[in-house]
Amino acid sequence: MAMAMGMQVGVGLAPPALVQGVAAQRGESVSSLHFAGSSICGRLQAAPVAVVSVRAERASSVQVSCGGAAVVDGSAVTAARPWKTSDCRLVLEDGSVWRGKSFGATGTQVGEVVFNTSLTGYQEILTDPSYAGQFVLMTQPHIGNTGINLDDEESGQCFTGALIIRSLSNMVSNWRSSETLPEYLAKRNVMGISDIDTRAITRRLREDGSLIGVLTTDKSKTDDELIEMSKNWKIVGKDLITDSSCKEPYEWKDKTGGEWEFSTTIPNGDAEKFHVVAYDFGIKQNILRRLTSYGCKITVVPSTHPSSEVLKLNPDGVLFSNGPGDPSAVPYAVKSVQDLVGKIPVFGICMGHQLLGQALGGTTFKMKFGHHGGNHPVRHLPTGRVEISAQNHNYAVDPATLPEGVEVTHVNLNDGTCAGLTFPAMKAMSIQYHPEASPGPHDSDQVFFDFVEMMKKNRTKA
Ligand SMILES: NC(=O)CC[C@H](N)C(=O)O
Incomplete structure (x- = not known):
């Protein structure tokens, strides 16, 4: 439906009312009328002054727009001018x-x-x-x-x-x-x-x-x-995470709001709590909400936070977040990952996955145009399950450069690139895409559960 074209009349759900909209544009046409949840689409003949009158069963509000010059309840409001030429x-x-x-x-x-x-x-x-x-x-x-x-x-x-x-x-x-x-x-x-x-x-x-x-x-x-x-202007080789990170550590407490929760594997309120330190390389808040929903208590730390300070907090696990730019431009972050990997369970998301790849001795490369969207098919190799995932990255880990013991767990089905890793001996896992979605499908939410399971297993062993 061409909502932005021609003249449109929209009528909301409300008590009976006579709705009248007036539009005055020569050459404009009425493209659609909506009321009480249904719509009539049609084309009325263009006229110098168009008068639209709708007797709606349950209508109290009307929005009439005529090619961008909006009239609401008969009074003009500001709207983008369609006749504006390129500027x-x-x-x-x-x-x-x-x-x-x-x-x-x-x-x-x-x-x-x-x-x-x-x-x-x-x-x-x-x-x-x-x-x-x-x-x-x-x-x-x-x-x-x-x-x-x-x-x-x-x-x-x-x-x-x-x-x-x-x-x-x-x-x-x-x-x-x-x-x-x-x-x-x-x-x-x-x-x-x-x-x-x-x-x-x-x-x-x-x-x-x-x-x-x-x-x-x-x-x-x-x-x-x-x-x-x-x-x-160049983007390759630039450290973009320092300016995207928080400046001081803070605690995160918000779960996914009740009305939006969709998972059936979320533990109940009495579940064991796991303390996660999340390195903020430009973290998306939905990662924090999902981990909190899965029972984690989170301390978010800046990208430059010393790994020795993280170890002092004695967390159950460490998350390396998503973040902008070239992973090869931030060797200090790779060093933090190196310091922590093998000592406690770690989980890398997107930039965090690339930093983990480098920390393990692998290399990353710049893709031709990257993956950005909410419709990327990924195969989880251990089960064969295909997930439709949200992705946003221009770099990828070259799995051929990774040491023995590292397993590729996920593959992008559009181009065969590495989309996930695990290194069981080092209690490390990572995902190249966005399991937290926002925006996008929820198919990959399972990995938050897997990270919690990894922390649980490690706690039992200790
Ligand atoms: N979403 C991200 O973390 C992006 C990772 C990295 N900046 C890339 O473009 O590949």
Whole structure:
């Protein structure tokens, strides 16, 4: 349904009312009418002034938008102007220039452009610290329709460098929404560009690999200057985790909220508690919520926290979190993993998995365009079970470089890359993707249970 096109009338569930919307745009057409949970889609003839009158059984509110000039209960409200022409450029290091419309913040930003195939969850993506230094292009063409709510943030800020989309929704419709995507991005100083050919850019990224891009609303800069700027910026070799990590240790206590809990293997309230120290390399909060739901008491520590201090806490296990950028650029983090592995059960997620791979003597490499989305099939080799997983990474561990005793547990079925490891002798396990989802499917939640089982087994032995 083309919600952003033409004139739309939406009627919510409510007592009887006569709903009247007036739209005055020559050439606009009514594309859909919704009321009492059903919708009538049709095309009314364009007229200089269109008057829509709906007698709804249970309606009290109406939103009428005419190509972006919104009228609510007859009074005009501000909305994006569809007639705004392009005022923003995305310039890629391959020399291509893409013109579109800006939303959110204005200015000039540089970052690595990656495409994400998730259908929903733009807010979790924007606040995932693993995206620091990157521009996220959403392949789902229609973005912004569920607005923004404060519960779905994965960290305290937006880390994504910029958001690249095909079509920005003119209307927000979600019971939890408290503001629109453009308002939110403007406040968080994140640039967005819409109305560009995201399919063409995605094909280019798939063929040529991830590209550095510059996004600007600054008219004074020439295309050539921007191309030069993109060519001179590098993401490889940069430590991006130091700025994404917390600065001081803290305790985490929140579980997944009761109404959202989906697992059937969650222990009851009397279950044994396990103390986990979580290294924050840019941690997503849903990892902490899932571990807490599984009965863990968590101390989160900064990326530079000395491993000797972690050992003094005598935890049951250590988590190495996800995080942005190149794992080879943070040797100090690899060293912390090395110090701890073999001494206590450890679990690495995404960046944590790559750091574990390096700590065990393996190497990591940069993939052509990485994995970013909520639809990546992964096979769990010991059982043959296939999980649809949420992924977000540009680097991978080369399993051929790992020492004897390390087993590959999970494989990405799209390209055969290593998606999970275990080293039973060292009480170590890791996953290249995001078992906490947010956004994405919950198929891989089992690994949190497996980590708890590993800690339980180790406690019994001790
Ligand atoms: N999600 C993550 O932890 C990302 C890991 C790493 N920064 C990569 O891009 O591969």
